[in-house]
Amino acid sequence: MAWIDLANPTRFLRLVDRALPWLTALAVFAFAFALNGAAEAPADYQQGATVKIMFIHVPAAWLGMFCWGMMTVSALGTLVFRHPLADVAAKTAAPLGAAFTFVCLVTGALWGRPMWGTYWVWDARLTSVLVMFVMYLGLLALWRTVEDPARAGRAAAILTLVGALNLPIIKFSVDWWNTLHQPASVVRLDGPTIHPSILIPLLAMTLAFTLLFVALHLAAMRNEVLRRRVRTLRLLQAQAARGA
Amino acid sequence: MDLGPHAVFIVASYAVTLVIVVALIAWVWIDHRRQSRLLADLEARGVRRRSAEPAPARPADPPAPVKETAA
Structure with a gap:
């Protein structure tokens, strides 16, 4: 099947119906493996057991x-x-992205309190992630404000492209500025600086979360296609009632 | 499993994540049931998309010309 075939929503719905059970099963297995690894992982020599917060x-x-x-x-x-x-993909990804960014901010604060002595500090990494979260909320508000999905999609697309400028700022904020947040320790040119006993559960958990995200996203896209069909049918019904 | 003196922060982190993940799963599941039910209701009332309507019946093919054969 060519990717362009997915432009047909009916074909896309059939594909989602087939893929979702497999994705769900894969995500469950990945979480079982990753959570077991996280539980068995040793305490960090500096951070103690709080390193387990890193796994989420x-x-x-x-x-x-x-x-x-x-x-x-x-x-x-x-x-x-x-x-x-x-725009179906973009619209349905926004609430998921907002939720995971919220988890990132909350778990970061809960990790920061015992390690840094504070829940929050206005440094470059934390602030740029907060900006991303606020932009997610802005996108959600935009989608709810404009009723016509096509117009909302174009406006949201422009806001998304503007927000993409923040991605390299988040990634490199710990290198460009002096921050309280630790520098990158997994994605580095000279390789990860984390011991395999902690790195492997971390990568497994990342895979599990990614599978969960893909499954949720496909399911949410299916819902959005159905929602647009309901909207179309209601418009047809209203037209028919007006014409009668 | 010994979580040390900061156990409350670790447990709170996992609890918040669990609540958010369960909420996302519930949201997607409930939304799917709702949209499917709305669509089924509309279709049961006879409202259909144009692309889902059965194609109009084609006129019957004209009979094949009969060759006159020399009997």
């Missing part, structure tokens, strides 16, 4: 950024290629 904080941060990256590709799909499912 890092995947949530990754998903917050990954989701915005995916919405950026969808925004291009909406504005340039006018793919009929592009």
